Structures are given as structure tokens and as C-alpha cells.
Amino acid sequence: MSHNIYLYILVMAGTTYLIRMLPLTLIRKEIKNKTIRSFLYYVPYVTLAVMTFPAILSETGSVWSAWAALAAGIFLAWTGKSLLQVSVSACMVVFILELILL
Secondary structure, three states, X not given: OHHHHHHHHHHHHHHHHHHHHHHHHHOOOOOOOHHHHHHHHHHHHHHHHHHHHHHHHHOOOXXXXXXXXXXXXXXXXXXXXXXXXXXXXXXXXXXXXXXXXX
């Protein structure tokens, strides 16, 4: 069984390396296609959102405080506030609502 673990780690490392190495070796010219450039531009933001969004709704004591903080964060981000202001405000919304709801 212990030999299988090393094989699994080797396969995972190889897969991860190939995913990162192949684009660098196969694409040597600047990408001029607007659709592909737009897609690549938004990949980091989408990845961050996919990892963050479930945690926002599941890590509070109440679903209502999570949704209120999410709404406050979206509103503040939409109005152009900084990331620090948005995150502190969302945390304060959760804190206050958790005090009220408990």
C-alpha cells in the first residue's frame, strides 16, 4: 500500500507540472484573440470567487448574517470601496447580526 502512495504523488506532481508547463512551451507568441485574452484575464477572479463563495455562506452561525454580509460586501464593492473596507464592513455586519440573532 505504501508504494501506491508514492505513485499517486508522482502522478499528481506530473499532472500539475504538465498543466503549468505546456502553455509556456506551446504558446510562444502573444495571444491576439480577444476572446481568449478576455477568458485568461478573468480566470484568477473566477477561481478566487469559486473558492471564497461557499465559505462566505457556510462559516457563520446563521445563514441570514452570511447573506447580509454578502449583500453589504457586494454593495460596497459595487460603489468602489477598497478591498479592506469591503472585508471589514462584511465582518462587522456578521458580528453585529450574530450578536442580535443570538
